[in-house]
Amino acid sequence: MILVIDIGNTNIVLGIYKGRELLHHFRLSTIRQSTSDEYGVWFHNLFHMSGIAVSDIEGVIMSSVVPPMVHTIDQMCRKYIHKHPLMVGPGIKTGLNLRNENPREVGADRIVNAVAAVELYKGPLVVVDFGTATTFDCVDQKGDYLGGAIVPGIGISTEALVERASKLPRIELEKPKKVIGRNTVHAMQAGIIYGYAGQVDGIVKRMKEEMRAPSLKVVATGGLAELIASESEAIDEVNPMLTLEGLRIIYERNK
Ligand SMILES: Nc1ncnc2c1ncn2[C@@H]1O[C@H](COP(=O)(O)OP(=O)(O)O)[C@@H](O)[C@H]1O
Numbered sequence: 001m002i003l004v005i006d007i008g009n010t011n012i013v014l015g016i017y018k019g020r021e022l023l024h025h026f027r028l029s030t031i032r033q034s035t036s037d038e039y040g041v042w043f044h045n046l047f048h049m050s051g052i053a054v055s056d057i058e059g060v061i062m063s064s065v066v067p068p069m070v071h072t073i074d075q076m077c078r079k080y081i082h083k084h085p086l087m088v089g090p091g092i093k094t095g096l097n098l099r100n101e102n103p104r105e106v107g108a109d110r111i112v113n114a115v116a117a118v119e120l121y122k123g124p125l126v127v128v129d130f131g132t133a134t135t136f137d138c139v140d141q142k143g144d145y146l147g148g149a150i151v152p153g154i155g156i157s158t159e160a161l162v163e164r165a166s167k168l169p170r171i172e173l174e175k176p177k178k179v180i181g182r183n184t185v186h187a188m189q190a191g192i193i194y195g196y197a198g199q200v201d202g203i204v205k206r207m208k209e210e211m212r213a214p215s216l217k218v219v220a221t222g223g224l225a226e227l228i229a230s231e232s233e234a235i236d237e238v239n240p241m242l243t244l245e246g247l248r249i250i251y252e253r254n255k
């Protein structure tokens, strides 16, 4: 079995694969102040509750876009899983040809998503990852990574709105029945949900034109993907485990 770890700015998502089968996946908060021992306790408890013995883990691969977390999780893996994680970054074999200006600056999660998407769907395609940021990543028909767009994520945008507008309440990110909100909460929900759906459709439309690929595949992932996908005309498929899948694939390519 292998352990794959996706460290995002809001959540750390981990998966346990046996071959190609994802046996378990868990979601933890990204807490920059937490120590290796605290994460060790959480990982250990999750494994124990899932009947996974640490000795079952033959290897670990990790992608991170939160530099302060790398040491914490790396130390946790060495101390509690007795494995030194493979880090997704410059020098690792991804199988993806990066054609953006500075390959070293692209977030590891964006590369990992693109690796999985190419493996599953071939190019041309766009991956939309709804996380702390919403990222759009473009792969051409040859399967080369071109780059994309980065947008403030749904969660942080909503938080910023509530924080800065005195009379606006905290809301559930739920789809309202109508786009014309007849009260403050519904007006906020309509603006956020339909606004993001429109944003996705608008950005993807432009990417299709720029790539001259009108029928490219659009795959959504990330914690908030389901919320928007049903209202977005552009999104063809939601694959919540895309990032974990990409980590498994990259691990296999570096064994
Ligand atoms: N299964 C889920 N159901 C509802 N919300 C989720 C789920 N998974 C994640 N989220 C929400 O998605 C956001 C984190 O998504 P994620 O893609 O993990 O972000 P990041 O990679 O930036 O850490 C958080 O706001 C989290 O509450």
Ligand SMILES: CC(C)(COP(=O)(O)O)[C@@H](O)C(=O)NCCC(=O)O
Residues within 6 Å of the ligand: 007, 008, 009, 010, 065, 105, 106, 107, 108, 109, 110, 131, 132, 133, 134, 135, 150, 153
């Ligand atoms: C854009 C991101 C913050 C998204 O991270 P996430 O929302 O998954 O936490 C991350 O991919 C990142 O830090 N990228 C580095 C800059 C770049 O990709 O160009």
Ligand SMILES: [K+]
Residues within 6 Å of the ligand: 008, 109, 129, 130, 131, 132, 222, 243
């Ligand atoms: K992510």
